[in-house]
Each structure stands twice: as C-alpha cells, then as structure tokens.
Amino acid sequence: MSEYLSRRSFLGGVATVALLPLTPQIFLDSAAAATQTLIEAKRIRSSKGILNLTLKADETMLPFNGSKRWALTYNGVFPAPTLILNPGDVLNINLINSTSMMTNLHTHGFHVSPSGNSDNPLVEIMPGKSFKYRIKIPKDHPSGTFWYHPHHHMFVAKQLSAGLAGAIIIEDAIDKQSEFKNSSDRVLMFADPRIGKDSSVMDTYMMDQAHGRLGEYLLLNGQLNPQIISKAGVTERWRILNACSSRYLRLKVEGCELWLISTDGGRLTDPIKVGSLDVVPGQRVEVIVKPLRKGAHRILDGDETVGTLNSSILGSAKFAPKLMGTIPALVATNSRTIRILGKGLMNMGDGQDSHEMLYAFDGSEFDPSVINQVVKFGTTEDWTISNESLMEHPFHIHAWSFLVIDNGDGQSEEGLRDVVNIPPGKSVTIRLKFNDFKGVTVYHCHNLDHEDFGMMGIVQVV
Ligand SMILES: [Cu+2]
Incomplete structure (x- = not known):
C-alpha cells in the first residue's frame, strides 16, 4: 500500500505542477459535468464465429464538457467500440492509419499467436497505409476483459493517451448463466488524456516522460465525473480497465461492497470481497458492486471523485454464481x-x-x-x-x-x-x-x- 500512496502523493504533489499543462486549458463547467449519465461504448458482437471490423485511426475533435477537445480515435469515438467475442472466434480487423505517425494494433491480454498478422507487436503501418489483422482465438480461451491499443515502439504513450483504445470482452458459457447474464455488465474505461484544442497535447519532454505523462483529469469512458444509474433487480457488474498511459488507480465506491470476480486473465474461482481496487496501467478487474444503502455513492480514485453510482436498490441483490473460473496449478521447471x-x-x-x-x-x-x-x-x-x-x-x-x-x-x-x-x-x-x-x-x-x-x-x- 505504501508504494501506491507514495507514488500518488509524489505524482500528485510537486511533480505534476511542473509537468502540466502543456496546452491551453478548457475550463470546466462542473455543474454540467455532474449531470452527465455514463455513456458506454457501442458494442460490436461476433456472428457465426467471425467479427469483421474496419478501424480507422484518425484525428478527431471530441465533445468534452460543453466544448471540444483534440484526440486520436478509432472510428471517431472514445472509447472505441467494445468488441464481444466467444472462444474459438476469428477477429478480422482492417486497420487504416490516417494519423501522421506509424502505428499498429495490440490485443492486450489475448492468448493468441504473436506472429504474422495476428497479435504481432512488431508490425509497422505507415501513415496513409492499412493492415489486415486476422486473430484466431483458441477454443479454450478464458472469458474476461481485454483491450486493444497501438503498440508501435516510441509512439505508444502518445497514441494511447491521445485516445486510441477500446475494450474487448470474451464471453464463455458461464457468462450466459443467469447470475452473470442478469447484470449491468458495464465497461468502465479510465483514461487521463491531456485536454487541448490541437495535437500539441501529445507534446512532451524528457522529465515528463521519465515520470510517465499524466493528464489533467481522470475520465471515465471519456467523461468527467459521470453518473451510473442502476436499475432495480440488476446486479452492477463492472469491467474496469486502466487505459491511462502512466497513472496508477486506487478505486473505491462509497457505501458499497466490492466483490472481485476477475483479474486480467479471467475469472477467479470464487468472488473475493475487497475494500479497494489497485489497478495499475494496463490492468483490468471485474467487480460486483453491492450498495449498502439507496442513493448516490461516490466513485473515488484515492480522495478524488471520478463518478457517482446512483442506486435505487440495496445490496440485497444476490450474486452467488454456481460456477466461476479455474486457475491453473503450474509447476515451474x-x-x-x-x-x-x-x-x-x-x-x-x-x-x-x-x-x-x-x-x-x-x-x-x-x-x-x-x-x-x-x-x-x-x-x-x-x-x-x-x-x-x-x-x-x-x-x-x-x-x-x-x-x-x-x-x-x-x-x-x-x-x-x-x-x-x-x-x-x-x-x-x-x-x-x-x-x-x-x-x-x-x-x-x-x-x-x-x-x-x-x-x-x-x-x-x-
Ligand atoms: Cu517503467
């Protein structure tokens, strides 16, 4: 715990004053921000074992807090579409690079071939060019929350923090059981893009990179302090993804129990009750959120409010799935x-x-x-x-x-x-x-x- 806290206070104190901002600020209208309902990324589902998708990486002016901010996006949106796949599926992505830099695509967390036109981090797609990925997901691939983002050496931090990221869900038969099926199943992507009107938000300098760049605000699905409105009888199941380039998260939801059900690579064998969630850059956790009282519950990263859960139900909503996951027992040689x-x-x-x-x-x-x-x-x-x-x-x-x-x-x-x-x-x-x-x-x-x-x-x- 002390390491996280020391880093947080270190980065949140002296260092960030010197690091920020690099670009003209967009001043925030907190009243407007507080009324926004969480927007979830569009979901694209595989059909008959195949998901065909074109992703265009390009510069975009995204709506932000009553104004616009400059970003890089896939298909003009942030977060990029959430892809829903089953074990055994084939994911075909035609990636068009309309940015001014080299790029490529990584399916983070996938247990797939790293070669050829699969999850190959050494592919180079020049500006103006495209590349056809074909990623075959094994039939025994674990269910879980994964994600896609660029992975071209020397351009990763700026391209990811500018907005090139989307979630991937692999669902198995257990996800279709009633306990899991009757849940909100939300993707919550945390990111801290730098806010500005042009591509200078990607500019950096050596000490900034040495720390790891941070953005002005921690956004939830690209929104500032959105609210999640729960529905009666529906279990709140959150797939949390830290898509920040460098920021460590320590998340809590006031007045709620948190039950951890999955880590990066798949489900646990049993839910585990946790007080808070440490999510380092790149990691994912899946949790069941059980409110202990009705009303508004702040979602906190450390002491900062990053969103609100509005619940009309109590935590009596049961979550006791018959099956979860299997963790392999491995012996190293x-x-x-x-x-x-x-x-x-x-x-x-x-x-x-x-x-x-x-x-x-x-x-x-x-x-x-x-x-x-x-x-x-x-x-x-x-x-x-x-x-x-x-x-x-x-x-x-x-x-x-x-x-x-x-x-x-x-x-x-x-x-x-x-x-x-x-x-x-x-x-x-x-x-x-x-x-x-x-x-x-x-x-x-x-x-x-x-x-x-x-x-x-x-x-x-x-
Ligand atoms: Cu490092």
Whole structure:
C-alpha cells in the first residue's frame, strides 16, 4: 500500500505542477459535468464465429464538457467500440492509419499467436497505409476483459493517451448463466488524456516522460465525473480497465461492497470481497458492486471523485454464481531473472528531480534485432523481475498470462494477470506456461513512456 500512496502523493504533489499543462486549458463547467449519465461504448458482437471490423485511426475533435477537445480515435469515438467475442472466434480487423505517425494494433491480454498478422507487436503501418489483422482465438480461451491499443515502439504513450483504445470482452458459457447474464455488465474505461484544442497535447519532454505523462483529469469512458444509474433487480457488474498511459488507480465506491470476480486473465474461482481496487496501467478487474444503502455513492480514485453510482436498490441483490473460473496449478521447471537497473527518478525534496537516464531491462534498451530471452515451447518458468530503481514499473508480457507467485512482499496473488506492479527495491516472481504458440513477442513496462524509452525486451519461444 505504501508504494501506491507514495507514488500518488509524489505524482500528485510537486511533480505534476511542473509537468502540466502543456496546452491551453478548457475550463470546466462542473455543474454540467455532474449531470452527465455514463455513456458506454457501442458494442460490436461476433456472428457465426467471425467479427469483421474496419478501424480507422484518425484525428478527431471530441465533445468534452460543453466544448471540444483534440484526440486520436478509432472510428471517431472514445472509447472505441467494445468488441464481444466467444472462444474459438476469428477477429478480422482492417486497420487504416490516417494519423501522421506509424502505428499498429495490440490485443492486450489475448492468448493468441504473436506472429504474422495476428497479435504481432512488431508490425509497422505507415501513415496513409492499412493492415489486415486476422486473430484466431483458441477454443479454450478464458472469458474476461481485454483491450486493444497501438503498440508501435516510441509512439505508444502518445497514441494511447491521445485516445486510441477500446475494450474487448470474451464471453464463455458461464457468462450466459443467469447470475452473470442478469447484470449491468458495464465497461468502465479510465483514461487521463491531456485536454487541448490541437495535437500539441501529445507534446512532451524528457522529465515528463521519465515520470510517465499524466493528464489533467481522470475520465471515465471519456467523461468527467459521470453518473451510473442502476436499475432495480440488476446486479452492477463492472469491467474496469486502466487505459491511462502512466497513472496508477486506487478505486473505491462509497457505501458499497466490492466483490472481485476477475483479474486480467479471467475469472477467479470464487468472488473475493475487497475494500479497494489497485489497478495499475494496463490492468483490468471485474467487480460486483453491492450498495449498502439507496442513493448516490461516490466513485473515488484515492480522495478524488471520478463518478457517482446512483442506486435505487440495496445490496440485497444476490450474486452467488454456481460456477466461476479455474486457475491453473503450474509447476515451474526453469527460472530466470530480469533486472531493472538504474535509479530512475529521485525526488530531491526541493521541487527538483534527479534522474538517472536508464529505462531498460538488464541494462539494454529495446533493440528489435536482439532476442533477449529464449524459452522452450511447452515449459513453465518462474520469472523474477527485480527492481533496483526508485520507481514503480508495471511489467507486462504479451500472449501469455501468469500467476503472481511473489508480489515482492513474499505473498502470492489471486488470479491470472498480464500486468503486475514491480515496486521499487522489490523483486516480483511470476509463473508462466509458454504453451500453444511459438514465435517472438515482447515484454515491457506498461508505464508507456518508459516502454517508448526502451524498457522492452523480446522473448522467443522455440
Ligand atoms: Cu517503467
């Protein structure tokens, strides 16, 4: 807990004054903001095992708080459409790049091939060009909340924070059971875009990137402090996604019980009651929200109100599903250590930061021609990521989710993850089974400015 709080106070205090703003402010009309009802992204469902979709990445002026703000979007909206798929489906996406930068697409959390025109982070789509993705989802793929966003090295933080992101839901038979089916099933995408009238919102400078860029406001589905209105007899089921480039979230809902039912990689075996939700950049959690009284309940990130739940019902709404999920029991036969060297940022306490400029794993910045880790297909490995720096880094690997064996405090964590926080001065051990796919993919820091600096490596499964 202390690491999150220290980072929050660190970023929320001295540092942000120096970092913001870079662009002309849009002044906020809080009265107007308070009356907005949450808008959820359009849902596009697969049919007969296929979902065909064209996504156009382009510059867009989005409505914001009675005015407009500049953004990059897929198909002119933020959040981009939510895609609903079943295990065994094929997802065909024709991505048209109408931006002025190179881009590509990552299906974050998917256990699919990382090669060819599947979830390949090394694809390059030049401005004005398009690329046809074909992503085959295995028949035994877990149900869960995943997402899509660009992944071109050196452009990830600016493109994501400017607005290129959408959710993906994989549904299985259990989602169609009444307990899950009779729920609100909302996607809540948290993002903190910088607010301005032109593309200068993407401008940054070295210290800004060293911290990881933050936006002025934490928005919920692109809205400032929206309200969620619950319906009588409908369980509030929230799929929470941290789509911020760098911001760590600690979420609570006043006057409500929170029951965690899924982490990044799928459902838990049983719901777990939690007091708050730590969601680091890139992570997802799925929760059941049970109000303990009728009326308005503030949704908080730390002490800040980011939305409201208006409930006409009490928490007596039952949620006791017969089936949840299965967490694999894995035994590792090999282990390796990846080191985060260099001190990173140091708060000198006088408003100044000292900075050791090394954002890399094992001291080597990302080089697309270098294979950093070679793993034997079918094996299960323990990876220990040791953080010798003074900063937190959210560690992410593509294509394979993992168990957290040691979270840095000697404790394991529930559920499957594909992003895990590595606290400063700690070592975190994750367990991964490299099954189903061979090929090359990446692991990286999901503070995306760090990734763009070179905090990324290549793993090859042979
Ligand atoms: Cu990092």
